[in-house]
Amino acid sequence: MEVKKEKVSGENNKSSNALKKQIGLFEAITMVIGIVIGSGIFFKASAVFGNAGSATMGIMAWVVGGIITIASALTIAEIATAIPKTGGVFIYLKELYSEKWAFLFGWVQSFVYVPGAVAALAIVFATQATYFVPMSGTQQKILAIIMILFIMVLNIISTKIGSKVQLVSTIAKLIPIAIIIIFGLTKGTVNSFSATAIEGSSVGLAGFGAAILGTLWAYDGWIAVGNMAGELKKPEKDLPKSIIVGLLVIIAVYVLINLAIIKVMPVGEVVKSSKAATDASVILFGKNGASLIAAGIMISIFGALNGYLMTGVRIPFAMAQDGVFPFAKFFGKVNEKFETPLNAFIIEVAISSLYVLSGSFELLTNLVMFVLWIFFTMAVAGVFILRNKFKHLSAPFKVPLYPITPLIGIAGGIYILISTLITNTMFALVGLLITLVGLPVYYFITKNK
DSSP: OOOOOHHHHHOTTTSTOOOOOOHHHHHHHHHHHHHHOSSSSHHHHHHHHHHHHHSSHHHHHHHHHHHHHHEEEHHHHHHHHHHHHHOTHHHHHHHTTHHHHHHHHEEEEEEEHHHHHHHHHHHHHHHHHEEEEOHHHHHHHHHHHHHHHHHHHHHHHHHHHHHHHHHHHHHHHHHHHHHHHHHOOOOOOOOGGSSSOOOOOOHHHHHHHHHHHHHHHHHGGGGGGGGGGGGBBSHHHHHHHHHHHHHOOOOOOHHHHHHHHHHHHHHHHHHSSOOOOHHHHHHHHHHHHHHHHHHHHHHHHHHHHHHHHHHHHHHHHHHHHTTTTTTHHTHHHHOOTTTTTTHHHHHHHHHHHHHHHHHHHHHHHHHHHHHHHHHHHHHHHHHHHHHOTTTTTTOOOOOOTHHHHHHHHHHHHHHHHHHHHOOOOHHHHHHHHHHHHHHHHHHHHHHHH
């Protein structure tokens, strides 16, 4: 496949249909942190330590998961600087593999995963709100849709406003997390590392592998910042910096909060708890601890919701601008007044709201996770294609320790795929079927292009 150099060297900023470059480095970093750190940080400890079998191996799982994620991030950063266009993985797959592969990824992202994830986050936000204000199931769904619409309006008015909201919410969500870390590490008196193994657990490669898998899910989402590469002021420099710095902060936060939790609670109790961070806060601060965590989760979810919606709409927008999306001229249009992809927002929010009302979002997102990891692994492996077949493309950032670093990222992706295929075979197969449904849609669109 031959790619013209001018086609992938950057966005055409003179076009009236191009999005404005207005996102700085700090905002991009908070975008990475804000998307990745959602509610999982408050609930993942029990599963990771339970599978790892001991406090030491549990912390090691978070570190190893972080290393695998950083390896993928460093690799994607090279591809992103060579192809600094809005659309992220969709664009990388299109330029390095083919338009068909890119379409299938965009199909799953635009119609299933992104709106499903947005709906799920909005529902979790509304559920957490019931801690402060009792609500019925219907009222929770109404609040969830209102939150989605509110965030849409903020981002439609200005991408700059959306990125500032991301910055503020990310800082706000890190405050309760920092409080738990500081007080947990300084006031906690439990020595969970004294126990070599958790009672009832079996330490082994299988358990440790399952623990790493759990951490990899917790680290997921960082790649979404690439969806907005064309709107970064200096994508060649800021995109790799935002991904790497953002992930280093996330790894530190994940490791430190888990160290704090097991210093406040015996690791055996952590495993038995479905809300270890909340229980640790109650021990540290009394009943007010539960309120602290409830508020922290709401802020955290708000930031993740804003980040997912802001970056997610760039995929159907990029597809539409490339003419491979239904009603491409409409959904690929930039609103002249606000200079934002208003129409792309409308379609994603409409689907998200339908998922909220139907309650099908969790099932749908679980179904396509296997497929998405196929695409993510392909994207990481794309660095080999980039270096071998597209030597004319200049990548200001080069992945260190090539080819070892990309291979670590690929190994992590393959491990997730094999584990999912073994443990959730039906979900994986149905996810593949949903993806393949996109093929006739692709052929219809391109035939009438």
